[in-house]
Amino acid sequence: MKNGKIGSKKVSRMSDDKVNAYFSENALKMMRKRYLTIDEKGNQEMPAQMFRRVAHYLATVEKNYKHDDEFVKNIEQDFFEIMARREYTPAGRTLTNAGSATPLIANCIVLPIHDSMDSIFQTLKDAALLQQAGSGLGFAIDEMRPAMTKTVKSRGNSSGPVSFLKIYNEAFGTIKQQGRHGANMAMMSVDHPDILDFIRSKETEGELRNFNISVKVTDEFMRQATEAPDTQWYCVWKGEKMKPHKILRHPNGAVYGVEEINITAGQLFEELVNYAWLNGEPGIAFEDAWQRTNPLPGLGPLRATNPCGEQVLHPYDNCNLGSINLAVFAKGRSVDYDRLRFVTKTAVRLMDNVIDRFDFPVPQVTELAKKNRRIGLGIMGFADLLYQLGIRYNSEAGLAVAEKVMGVIQETAHKTSRELAREKGVFPNISLSVFKKKRLKMRNAALTTVAPTGSISMMLDTSSGVEPNFALAYVKQDKDGLQYQYLNRHFEKELHRRHFDEKVIARIKEEILKTGSIQALTDLPKDLRDTFVVAMDMSGEDHVKIQAAFQRHVDNSISKTINFPNSATYEDVRQGFVQAWKFGCKSCTVYRDGSRNIQILNLGTGENIVSTTEAPTKLVKEKANLEIDKGKLSPRVRPVVMNGKTYKVKTGYGNLYITVNNDEVGAPFEVFATLGKTGGFFQEQTEGLCRLISLSLRAGIKVEEIIDHLKGIRGPMPTFTEKGTILSLPDAIAKVLEEHVKTNGHMKTDMTVQEIDSLKKEVLEPVAVHTAVGEEGTARSMADYGLMPGCPECGEALTLSEGCLSCKHCGYSRCS
Template sequence: MPATLTDNALAVLRARYLARENGVVVETPDQLFRRVADHIAAAETRFGASAVEVAEVARTFDRMMSSLEFLPNSPTLMNAGRPLGQLAACFVVPVEDSTTGVFEAVRWAAEIQKTGGGTGFSFSRLRPAGDLVASTGGTASGPVSLMQVFDVATEAIKQGGTRRGANMGMLRVDHPDVLEFIAIKLDPTRMSNFNLSVAVTDAFMTAVRDGTTYDLVNPRTGNVTAKLDARRVLDAIANAAWAVGDPGMVFIDRINQLQPTPDLGPIEATNPCVTGDTRIWVEDRGLVPIAELVGTTPLVATWDGEHVVFRRATRVVSTGVKPILRLLTVEGLALRLTADHLLTTETGDTPAGELRPGTRLRGNGEWYTVRDLEAEGEAEVFDLTEPSTSHFFANGLLVHNCGEQPLLPFESCTLGSIDVGRFVAGSDFDWARLRGVIHEAVRFLDDVIEANRYPLPEIERATKATRKIGLGIMGWADALAALHVAYDSPEAIALADRMAGFLEDESLAASRALAERRGPFPTWEGSRWQDASGDTRPLRNATTTTIAPTGTISIIAGCASGIEPLYALAYRRNVLDGAELTEVNPAFQRVAAERGFASDRLFAQVAEHGGVRGNADVPEEIQRWFPTAHEVDVGTHVRMQAAFQRHVHAAVSKTINLAQSATPLDVKAAYQLAYELGCKGITVYRDGSREGQVLVTGARTARTSTSLHCPECASVLVVQSSCRLCRHCGWSVCG
């Protein structure tokens, strides 16, 4: 049965989602849900469904959405069944270390953002500021400077006025420019269209624990350029996040360890590559230069341990201009490739840069001997991925697959969320009904991959190679309140673990059922799923779960966002480019009326202060049921995220909301606890630390800044929000 939409939901739908003609809304919410359902269900004809079967699937999809039990990500609601047709929420765009690579990435991002998609970038491959540019004899401007090109482009696009430009930028903690990256948003005029995260390694966190230094590494050369005190850098990250909400942290090694398709390359690899004239042995064609194979999926020669066999390459792409080496063998073979490209030797796969004269290399049925290896400037290089054996023959030598980055370059995320608050039945969840919706939602999201009109052909190929989907939940805080379980109680953490485990198990069961009918994702061979213990039946999707932010779709559903606690029981929400909507939590309003303590004075107090804990007008039992984000301690925030992360294949989007009175030590403690508990990343936000924050309670205070010099190295400090940070040595302090 269709659910009743709130006034705020209707306002958001009219502003962003409902179809218009000449600026006038010409679609109702019911028509929107039917439009989306019909368009997504029509994809099932590709799997042999009849018209009758498609109509039945469309009715199921329509019922899930109109009842507000499940909603897909915003681009699907906006664009399904309309000319634009782009349905995915987010995309990873590779940024290569060359002028061509950078501005190609800007172009790709523009194509994506104008369709309503968000973009993620890692800038870790870019050489540091001041580094050599061989082609001009000049010096590089560095990733922080180039990032601003992406920010300006997003500002110009603003995604057609329907969905604000959203970018995630990431830099490795061992990049020489990491301190400049940490400090960039201390200047409030910079990078307003980006959220930032530092990609933190296990080696860095070990150095923090041990109180030692760690290496900064030039990504162009692989050479160590300097050392920094790890604890000082962690302090700098925490202080900047305390001041302005950025950067967050991503635990990059953990993500690599858990990613489902390791044969497609490690996340944030340096992209080992070969030059365009490298000849690839292609079935029925012979030796073909790899540059001529770009955009195709040829059958290429590889080695199965005993014989030459031909296997399908899932992607061949150009990855820009990079420094290369020229490898010569005693027998006369030559290969030009990057220093990190792996070749098969008698002792295993070895980076080209580590080969020595006399090293024996695997060829086609015979061995070759290295004679010489020398630098040969820079050249355009290319990637090939063969997922079955992870190897292919290049100029007669057996080499390992080229690497890729996450989602893996050009992958997109197809997301949807279930409002679990609508599945509360008495003192528990209706698990059977929830199981049915999970299975239908997985089917819906897999159909979206087929129905999507991709902004770039590279994105379509990469997305369909792994068919990753991300089914999550929203309304978690509403569900806990309805169950009379306090968000900040051990019972809530245990229930989170149960809910996340149920979502994972059932979404995998649904994906296996789809694989039986439609086939597994093309890169199933060699995936972690194939090698896992337990049920190893093929999956349709390389990932099935995530926890998305659900900011706008939670307004449509009339529920709390994602797995967040209630931000406040009454507040002003900034949406629609500066407009404000006033919201009172309907569950609290209903309980207050039922218990007889509702009053205009109480609601005015709640609107000013956000919560009711400590309010003598509210029964203690009710105070316990309705904690707000700033009343939940840091440890509980992180433990809730970790409980879900244990069962979620992708990332868990959760903001560790802190009161304005929180200290930088609170931020640092949250980062360290998140790492210890197995989270993949963390975002910490202190109330009032960023202008234009989405949810607002209470008043605002002004900031002050003063020009100072670093007491350690005398460099000029960045000063903002009572924080001072040195971009040279990492010294920082707040307060």
Template sequence: MIGDESDLKLSDNAITLLRRRYLLKNEKGEVIETPVEMFRRVAKAVAAADALYGDNPASSEEEFYRLMTSLYFLPNSPTLMNAGTEIGQLSACFVLPVFDSLTSIFDTLKHMALIQQSGGGTGFSFSRLRPRGDIVGSTKGVASGPVSFMRIFDVATEVIKQGGRRRGANIGVLSVSHPDIIEFIRAKEHEGVLRNFNISVGVTDAFMDALYHGESYPLVNPRTGEVTVELDAEVIFDLIVHMAHKNGEPGMLFIDEINRKNPTPGVGVIEATNPCITSDTWIMTAEGARQVRELVGKRFAVVVNGKKWETTRRGFFRTGIKQVLRLVTLEGFELRLTPDHPVKRVGRGGHRVEGEWIRAQDLRPGDKLIVNDHTSLGGWDGRFTEKEGYIAGLLLGDGRKYMGPYSSENSRECVSMKLISKELGLDLKNKIITEEMERSSSEFYRGLIRGIFDVSGSVQEDHLKGVVIKLSHENLELLKAMQRMLLRMGIFSRISGFGLKDRPLKPNELVISGRSVLHFYNKIGFGDKEKMNRLYQAIRCYRGRIPPERFVATVKELVPDGVEDVYDLQVPGINSFDANGFHLHNCGEQPLLPYESCNLGSINLARMVTDDGEIAWDLLAETVRTSVHFLDNVIDVNRYPLPQIEEITRANRKIGLGVMGFSELLLRLHVPYGSEEGIEVAERVMSFIANEARKRSQEIAEARGPFKNFEGSIWDERGYSAIRNATLTTIAPTGSISIIAGTTSGIEPLFGLAFVRNVMDGRRLIEVNHVFEEVSRSHGFYSSDLMKRIAKSGTIRDIMEIPSDIRDIFQTAMDIAPEWHVRMQAAFQRYVDNGVSKTVNLPHDATLEDVREVFLLAHRLGCKGITVYRYRSRHEQVLTLDAHIELDTEYASGCPVRRCLH
């Protein structure tokens, strides 16, 4: 083995780590392969996927081998450990669902064990579990709550990791709206509790809005959908800040930001919160009005503002059983939907009807909502004629004087009308507009509306509104249906109900005013000649004073309306649809699929620098292309621990190409981490990687086909003809593989210029930054005593004999102001499909206000999540500075100068 390892220019620490955890061993625990052989094993196993597509694996094997042995790129640890072995499980992270039943919880526990046994990490959302103290129906006892079950998962992980090569790693998430959120936030208050979990609070936009406005927000029982209590958002936020300051947890995950950017569901450990509507909702389609229940699993065309848009082939899909609200407007329009469903509201300020999306639960009385303007829609085919519609309208309005030949019981017309009435479900006693009527052709609509208005309508003049057309009827439900039908014809109306105690029988009225009067005249008209002439004369009189129609409805109230099955769909290109007349946003991703996994790999940016101190863009491009090919192949050769995982992973083909050594790249470019120039480098590098990755994924898709769920994905919406992978980029922490590569972790700044790294099994590896050692020698200020001083504090910030320009460049994590940490994370996030792993390392004397500002800035800058760690806030931590280290500075480095520097 000696010789092969030095050919790879591996550090002493890397060799130690590889021998302990990565290299194959025999039954006696003896290492039986070299690092070179490990890379060859991995390259051969991953390249084998090429044969599935008729390509020659041999050339790819050589490419992959050179990619890894040059330390330009390394895949995640399970791939290095398991590729080419009987285990064969190569993915790093898995999302497992936790449903609210004992069977589901312990099924998930079993699945977690299988995944962790093969080296994978697991993430869970515990938000579906009923809260502590809630009723357990089967036993009539009380539930113990999510945190209690997390302890069971934690103990199981502790047992599994004792026999594993990789630390058991769990991420636990709980929604900020869960009734047990306070217990969850405090769950790790005492060190050693839930030690195998990192925990984060899933924070919504609604919570952050309540925080910014000093308002309360509701806690909702996930079992019933009922609000249990309202809490002051600031109190909860302050508790999160306090606990994060105390020991680094919980972090915050901005779930709505994640879902806005998600091309497919289940990124990281976060459950998507699909907005939904009920099955009885009316959708305007190119074939007329249809209810959601008729459109499940079917491709169709929606009509939005008179224009047609194709949905994906699956049409509406069920998203589960959820709490439902009833949205009621002053104008009479109503809709049943989930609290998180976005509706289009008139933008704040001004009278122009410009929309902004807002969740239903965030609406307030008086908010103006945009409804659909179908004035440009020509019509649609369907059952029943205008004549049949007119007779039905007369019957609903009791218009016997208009019936003519239909009034004779034995006439052919009357017999025909009886048959049609039966098909329409017409009930002359209840006098309602039936579902079959709403499904009919636009010609039937025209006749029906004209017939009802001939009997019960009137033309009036109003000193404020000018000409108005009114329809009076005792049946409010008939007027609501009539309002929906008029809107589909491009005619806006309002319903006003009197309901006064002294006039209890006064009928409700539907009122048409403004420009909609003209549309009624041109599209519908009266059959009654006297009313039609009155309308014609009134329009002539007021023509120059008829105001435009705004197609806006005013929120009256939102009321809880039970729990039931709900549905959503996708409409590529416009991402919205007409539901009971309202503009609704479609879901941001496909329905949530549990058991998603992702395989990761990272490019070593420290190797992407030319001898002249510039970024080697051509080399970086080539590395990205080969890495995408490598990671895509992993999906095909992977052996999945569960069939559900295999099915979904192959359907979405998510990969997560990231970076490591970013801090070292900046050092080699002589750019400070905490600077505008540092932010600019981050954006240039990550945007370049993202673009090259997309190009390569498109090329692979052209040869091998896109991922199965491509249709309806965000890539489909953006006009891509095909792409191989639902996601392409992720910034992982790269703790172990960065040691193998001999560079800095992920996008983290230097923790210290000398520090101790605690790795698995309690071992302590000493690392001294080799770039600084090189610079100190070349600038002539290197000395053994100086290195010992640096080793005690990790920083050179206050060592004045070192030139100031070098002190500025060699910043450590705790030298950098918290703002720059967050801004750097946000810079990468702008060009990353999935999440960005980064910790805001704070000095021990950081304040609660420092932590608070970090969290708020992360939200404002669009980060998907944020984690802070105040130095020495725990007794046990991965990286430490040590005032008592004794070092031989020339060789104690993680990578001795004479072997590693180019």
């Protein structure tokens, strides 16, 4: 190998064979499918050839700026080295198209939809051309008039934005983007009168399958929802304040009317949270935070994002993305910041050169790309970097690393843009930018963003974006249903470094195949368990804190998902959204594991995973139509908005929060209940019980019958109070339901309102508990016996000693 000078550092040049040998079979399988081109003889290139193709094509741009051949040659080598060493990669469309026969485009674009049929269908045409070329798209649909608004030309009524969104969805479903279906984002402002229709538009899995959806919320809305939740929320259309609409549809979907809804800001926020809890959508975007950091205010307000929400753009602007792989910058227990600065500087030049080569099928996109010269340099491999540094992701040290690495990238990227402005000229729209007042000469309107890096992180076998690893072992499936098996290589390497024997390693692998985590293996060293945490080992607040730490050093936004376990509660999701707003994030997305039939990331061996090629609507809607069910009752349909009360009750399992919602005549219609800090242990039983109670109420079963069947059920952990005893979770729900109907005048009872409120002072009865052994000799969990394995005060695990449950973390004792 020859030595070549890269910047101020000498590194050994890599042979093509060595470059190709770096890539795993999983990576090669994905690359052959997406990125590696095939020549006219049917020969497919290898990774090193792909990097050389891209480097050469982009380096020749330098000739347009009067650089000589030697300069161009050195730049080409720099471009090749940072890709070949897996330190950086441009986005997928650049890898595929640069230097090939296909025009070079960006991964994603925002298009406008104005309030006219001409605009709606012209944008659909533009979108079809861009999707055919390989771009994902973002749309703001809140310029379209609300349902049942008069239309002048047709002398009829509008069917509303969601109906046109369905037309777009069907069109995109028939278009293939170089072998893959299009990704798209639809966004609507919280003050649009049809906002309730939009929030519920993906209630059924499989609806609007080609779109992600997010609600744009203002600071005003968030303040009202959190500080004055009982005040009416008003929408605005053409300067007129109005209440949100409930859209009335025939069974075939045709709109025939609207009703104004009395709904508070708190209730509207609850609707948003409820559907996010249900299946992960909608996400939430903080519109005022966008506008405060809008780099081009002269182009007007920012209206929408790209499909994954991290790039906020003006209409016709694009996201020219690329990502630095932080995992390869670990040098022992430190970060090679000198090399990170060089790679950042080289990547900015490469991405700026991409803009000169853009050739979109829609001329307005090419024009604005070259006027703004916006790039989105981000990162991946952050979680894997922390594994190598021995730092826990959700720790103060983890936050500090996030701040420092992104701060170095941000500072270097902006410095490089200023240098390129002196060398090549400023971006043409600089007079419309914030840099005019600052008197800064910049080559690019914006420089940093953090994209999700799904495919390119697979290519480099590293963790995605700023995300923690989903699991230490998992199965990932792509959009065509192909599966990829993963075991974290840094974890596997660490097991061997610590000289675990093969039997122990086999046991550990068996555990992570089932759960993805090692936190239950308490016999493993604590520092190992602290370092190798995964997404569901941490709280929603932990996720948000990391996102906020990166956001402080990013021009645009960040693609980040708060991954919750299936047992996560409505309140967990609500707090995630509120914290993201308070911490200064620009958006927030949540996902509760198992809340959809079809998932990209899955635990296990890959068996019994529903393929992404399945039709989810069939999975949801297929019914058995059993003969024995003929003539049986069916539950009433749930209204869009309901009123009710939430009660807090102390139980032997922690605080129980019970919400009872009423129908139009004030009778109970549905019941929800969530446990507090220890909810994960018994939340699924509580949820199942409440679903059956709600089903019974909606089917017309007498409330008194439900109360009689639940009240008095005794569990192993009764709670004694000054006013009486809460015998179990079913008993608590029954007593609250009884009190609820009594206070509404529907039933007589001896229980008072004060009795519910007085359940604060507990006198707990000691319960002797014995550990049992199952058939195979394995110790059974306390939860198997209905006993609470989590502390009701702090949520940590309880231990059994001398017949009493106690918490070593905070000192709680069941017997004191």
